Amino acid sequence: xxxxxxxxxxxxxxxxxxxxxxxxxxxxxxxxxxxxxxxxxxxxxxxxxxxxxxxxxxxxxxxxxxxxxxxxxxxxxxxxxxxxxxxxxxxxxxxxxxxxxxxxxxxxxxxxxxxxxxxxxxxxxxxxxxxxxxxxxxxxxxxxxxxxxxxxxxxxxxxxxxxxxxxxxxxxxxxxxxxxxxxxxxxxxxxxxxxxxxxxxxxxxxxxxxxxxxxxxxxxxxxxxxxxxxxxxxxxxxxxxxxxxxxxxxxxxxxx
Ligand SMILES: [Zn+2]
Numbered sequence: 272x273x274x275x276x277x278x279x280x281x282x283x284x285x286x287x288x289x290x291x292x293x294x295x296x297x298x299x300x301x302x303x304x305x306x307x308x309x310x311x312x313x314x315x316x317x318x319x320x321x322x323x324x325x326x327x328x329x330x331x332x333x334x335x336x337x338x339x340x341x342x343x344x345x346x347x348x349x350x351x352x353x354x355x356x357x358x359x360x361x362x363x364x365x366x367x368x369x370x371x372x373x374x375x376x377x378x379x380x381x382x383x384x385x386x387x388x389x390x391x392x393x394x395x396x397x398x399x400x401x402x403x404x405x406x407x408x409x410x411x412x413x414x415x416x417x418x419x420x421x422x423x424x425x426x427x428x429x430x431x432x433x434x435x436x437x438x439x440x441x442x443x444x445x446x447x448x449x450x451x452x453x454x455x456x457x458x459x460x461x462x463x464x465x466x467x468x469x470x471x472x473x474x475x476x477x478x479x480x481x482x483x484x485x486x487x488x489x490x491x492x493x494x495x496x497x498x499x500x501x502x503x504x505x506x507x508x509x510x511x512x513x514x515x516x517x518x519x520x521x522x523x524x525x526x527x
């Protein structure tokens with residue numbers, strides 16, 4: 272056995288055989304990593320409540336010499352983020368982010384910035400910050416760290432700068448990854464409409480440091496149009512529609 276240790280955030284937990292779990296974590300040292308927690312289901316004492324979804328744990332794992340998934344040997348809680356699992360809507364947001372990362376990230380490749388972004392998002396959800404605003408920040412940074420930031424400076428077709436575009440709103444062209452003005456669109460309604468005020472706030476987030484974003488204020492309308500836009504743009508790049516996105520939209524409608 273070749274041992275190693277790291278911090279990790281638990282993104283998925285599936286039953287394996289009669290006694291075990293297969294865990295998928297976003298780890299600090301190796302990025303996305305799947306491991307086996309042997310006898311975790313048979314004996315509650317074995318990992319005593321440490322293996323809950325969205326918890327941040329410290330752990331020791333070991334690679335079997337014959338190959339195969341690493342085996343979890345010890346785990347301890349670093350931050351349980353209990354405020355998330357006690358709340359349906361916050362759980363829906365965390366599940367959506369988790370599914371994005373599970374689909375997006377390569378196994379075994381360290382993603383330190385994305386680890387800290389997820390930790391920031393979970394801490395915000397846990398401590399009662401607006402989940403909608405947190406999800407806007409999470410998705411914009413995930414795109415930024417992946418080199419896929421939407422271009423919010425000008426119309427992607429006629430190249431007119433935002434401030435010179437007539438009217439109060441623009442649409443967004445998912446395929447071009449940029450804004451589209453009313454003059455450049457033949458349809459009556461703009462796709463994914465965003466008011467100029469919202470676009471400027473999104474631009475401010477794109478160019479700010481994560482630690483300066485805490486006091487951000489959005490109107491209800493700005494939150495709604497940003498979420499509709501981002502929850503279409505991010506899955507578009509992912510190439511598939513996460514199941515948890517539909518669940519999240521359903522939960523949000525129940526709250527309205
Ligand atoms: Zn245009």
